[in-house]
Amino acid sequence: MITLALYYAFACFGLGLLITLWRVVFSPSIPDRILALDTMVVNVIALIVLFGMITGSGLYFEAALLFAMTGFVSSVAYAKFILRGDIIE
Amino acid sequence: MITEIIIAALLAIGGTFGLVGSYGLVKLPDLMTRLHAPTKASTLGVGGVLLASMADAALRQGTVSWHELLVTLFLFLTAPITANFIAKAHIARAMPREPLPPTGTARDWATLDLSDEPVMPQLTPPGRPGRPS
Amino acid sequence: MLRKLLPHPGLTLLLILTWLMLVNEFKWGSLVFGAMLGVALPLLTAPFWPDRPLIKNWLLAAEFVAIVLYDIAKSNITVALIVLFRPRAKLQPAWVTVPLDLQTPEAITVLAGTITMTPGTVTADISADGRALLVHCLDGADPDAVRDDIKARYESRLKRIFE
Secondary structure, eight states: OHHHHHHHHHHHHHHHHHHHHHHHHTOSSHHHHHHHHHHHHHHHHHHHHHHHHHHTOTTHHHHHHHHHHHHHHHHHHHHHHHHHSOSOO | OHHHHHHHHHHHHHHHHHHHHHHHHHHSSSHHHHTHHIIIIIHHHHHHHHHHHHHHHHHHTSSOOOHHHHHHHHHHHHHHHHHHHHHHHHHHHHTTTSOOOOOSSSSOBTTTOOSSSOOOGGGSOTTSTTSOO | OHHHHOSOHHHHHHHHHHHHHHHOSOOHHHHHHHHHHHHHHHHHHGGGSOOSOOOSOHHHHHHHHHHHHHHHHHHHHHHHHHHHHSOGGGOOOEEEEEEOOOOSHHHHHHHHHHHHHSTTEEEEEEBTTSSEEEEEESSOSOHHHHHHHHIIIIIHHHHHHHO
């Protein structure tokens, strides 16, 4: 049963990743693109954690944690660049 | 058995919310409404998956795995900040065309305020000008 | 002396806990290393931290966290239903101005984060003098009710926790 639920979650987040990718490519404005990229990172984190569950290895959490950190920092840096034209003031 | 059902349910809930969050990006009409979908649904989506992973580790190896809690906490703390920055970028780019409500105080919204005075909440003590009535 | 060595005891404790969670199992060696980090990092970053006690009432803070977690779960269901089943034309997004009674920047930050995480509302901006928040509602048929709800449910509690 867990395996079935795992595959369902894989399908959901994979589809979500495709939708956000579509949004990144065809986005109406730049803030929209940041939002799509940020959502993409969240989906990727979920996929990594699911993959870690299937393989039963704890190694993937480091990757998920790193994705969470770099995703946050890059989204904020991108938004800040648009806001001020400068990242570190 | 019950643990298995709980894990499967958490996975299903997490997957569904994650998909709805991404779908909201396409479905909702403008940026400010789109901002609502991923910041919420994705955090609960990933939160559900991480909780499931934690329960799974506890069931299979009999040890409590704390990494998931760390990732969840990190996502919950950072999601509002990212949303706020995207909203500010949107306001700075699009606001002359789209009117905002008045602040009800002496100064404009921080993103649109171009004066040299610092943006700082503590400067005005209660009862001084600049405080909303 | 102790005050000088540990300028922020809460931060030290948080760093030790975070390190232990990163290591993912309890070992005395990690505890020692975590304690070293917990002493070194606050000392190095002390100039960046406000030196006043932040949370006055821990019991109320725990209650606040529970309320917010419950609201996050509820908000997710509400927003998911709106995203899935409401046609575009029937959406009523609205801007709401929330005047603030809170004074300290930390309390205002927590309030803004809480608003973003809960039912259909996102904090977009703060007024330059820090006396009002700009909030965007996904379903803002009654903006005044949203504002009163935020003030009664979160702000009054935060005022008692922080001030």
